[in-house]
Amino acid sequence: MRKLNYFITALTITAMIAAGCSVQSGGTKSTTDIVTEAVDTELSGTSSVEKSTEEVSSLPTSLNTTSEVVIDTEFTARDLEVGYEESTAVFIALKDNATEIVGDGATVSDNSITISNEGTYVLSGTLSDGQIIVDVSDTKKIQLVLDNVTINSSLSAPLYIKSADKVFITLKEGSENILTDGTEYVQTDDNNVDGVIFSKADVTFNGSGTINITGNYKHGIVSKDDIVITGGTYNITAVKDAINGKDAVKIMDGIFNLSADTGNGIQSKNGDNTTKGYVYIAGGEINVIKCQEGIEGTVIIVEDGTINIIAADDGMNAASGSSDEATEKGTTTNRTNRLGQEGSNASAPAGGAPDGTAPGNGGGARENPSNFSGGFGGGMDEVDTNCYILITGGTITIDASGDGIDSNGNLYITGGILYIYGPTSNGDGALDYNGTADISGGTVLVAGSAGMAQGFSDTSTxxxxxxxLTSVSTAGTEINLTDAAGAIVASYTPVKEYQSIVISTPELTKDSTYTLTSGEQTAEITLTSVVTSNGQHRMGGSLGNRTAR
Structure with a gap:
């Protein structure tokens, strides 16, 4: 898996801690299975089968047991297969008004090529204004091999999968394929075609070639069923979403450079079926360099891979709703509720308060900056029990102007490394969750604004x-956390100004005293509780203030 070093370098990340374990799984699993196994493995290093009933019952899965979303973590052998039999394949050489087809199953009319029989089709050549249409029965499978294809379509999708059981799009090794569209579409049937690659069927992308997609109308890749990606390089620029799968988006591997002007990098939401609408990432390198929200789904699971997100709004957002919604009503409502419930937090000053009150602590004098007490319990927002975010591995870096991670339900972290930089506004938070945020493994390093800052829940292990902090630290001010012996536990350099810090690593231990330094600001902090906080954290799913244990 290749790395885009320029992105990491730009974020000036220095990690001085070890990553948590990654969990590998397969098959179709329920919500409870996924969360239980992930937390289970991280807590003990064993499978859930080896743990006692008493241990399993203590896992933080109570809210997720009501989620109806069914996660399929399997990638089939066919999803990975990139080969084909040349003797039976149909070869289509694209050329304006002179396309040649060798074999049966496809027809050409002007610059429109229609594939109507099951089989493998190898495409090459150029259409300056044309279209490939797949129209077979919903029991048939098609393989499209893209071998240096360039297709522009001024009035519709360059590749339109109108009907099929499943279509496999193979990016031939060494190939570079280019698909572009116009700024307006003319609809020719009952389907609302709105993407450069538009599919009414399940679609799998594989291979080791490159595809460059420019969506001038709306989306880059759209499927009204599942999108599965097991390899290849994807450079996608779109007006709205770069990748949009209504039922699911599953990524096993690949390199993704995604830019969405007014939409999301990756999205999966289904307003018609509460059991669908999830994003599952098992590997690959994903760089969302421009978007409103980086990754959005009813459920988001990250098991492995390298993910870098720069978002105008949320980095990751777990929310129910329609895949076609341009904005997330839940996010707006949640933010409004939180602003209303804690006026003192919402209006927290950008710097230290002149009367000595602690920003993000609901007012009141703070005699000792290391004298922690539990803040407000995380909010009065309605918990969407169908939503959650689960991170079991990988390295994730989020630069967000809105919430770094926003879950309308729960947040679970059992492994991996997570960096969040931002927001800078006091109306957003680096961590934003409506249920609980449980951490049982991995490393989380956060630097954001103080006004709506949340920490983890005390149901964490x-x-x-x-x-x-009492005042804002400028971008580039290094954060260091050292233990009583002066050894560095965590060190990172945020790329944005910040006033709130969240740190969790496996090295932190109960009743130990640490020194937190940000520029000239220093505090000694004793971890008297699993969550030690002078801001917000949720008390085991309930609301209220209480002194840290």
């Missing part, structure tokens, strides 16, 4: 701290 790994220790964490949330500390709101």
């Amino acid at each position: 790994q220790y964490s701290l949330l500390y709101n």
Whole structure:
């Protein structure tokens, strides 16, 4: 898996801690199975089968047991297969008004090629204004091999999968394929075609070639069923979503450079079926360099891979609703509720308050900056029990102007490394969740604004701290957390100004004292509780203030 080093370098990341374990799984699993196994493995290093009933019953899965979303973590052998039999394949050489077809199953009319029989089709050549249409029965499978194809379509999708059981799009090794569209579409049937690659069927992308997609109308890749990607390089620029799968988006491997002007990098939401609408990432390198929200789904699971997101709004957002919605009503409502419930937090000053009150702590004098007490319990927002975010591995870096991670349900972290930079506004938070945020493994390093800052829930099993500084630290000011012996536990350099810090690593231990330094600001912090905080954290799913244990 290749790395885009320029992105990491630009974020000036220095990690001084070890990553948590990654969990590998397969098959179709329920929500409870996924969360239980992930947390189970991280807590003990064993499978859930080897653990006692008493241990399993203590896992933080109570809210997720009501989620109806069914996660399929399997990638089939056919999803991975990139080969084909040349003797039976149909070869289509694209050329304006002179396309040649060798074999049966496809016809050409002007610059429109229609594939109507099951089989493998190898495409090459150029259409300056044309279209490939797949129209077979919903029991038939098609393989399209793209071998240096360039297709522009001024009035519709260059590749339109109108009907099929499943279509496999193979990017031939060494090939570079280019698909572009116009700024307006003319609809020719009952389907609302709105993407450069538009599919009414399940679609799998594989191979080791490259595809460059420019969506001038709306989306880059759209499927009204599942999108599965097991390899290849994807450079996608779109007006709205770069990748949009209504039922699911599943990524096993590949390199993704995604830019969505007014939409999301990757989205899967289904307003018609509450059991669908999830994003599952098992590997690959994903760079969302421009978007409103980086990854959005009813459920988001990250098991492995390298993910870098720069978002105008949320980095990751778990929310129910329609895949076609341009904005997330839940996010707006949640933000409004949180602003209303804690006026003192919402209006927290950008710098230290002149009367000595602690920003993000609901007012009141703070005699000692290391004297922690539990803040407000995380919000009065309605919990959407169908939503959750689960991170079990990988390295994720989020630069967000809105919430870094926003779950309308729960957040679970059992492994991996997560960096969040931003927001800078006090109306957003680096961590935003409506249920609980449980961490049992991995490393989380956060630097954002203090006004709506949340830490982890005290139902967590790994220790964490949330500390709101008395004044804003400028971008590039290094954060260091050292233990009593002076050894560095965590060190990172945020690329944005910040006033709130959240740190959780496996090295943190109960009753140990640490020194937190940000520029000239220093605090000694004793971890008297699994969550030590002078800001917000949720008390085991309930609301209220209480002194840290």
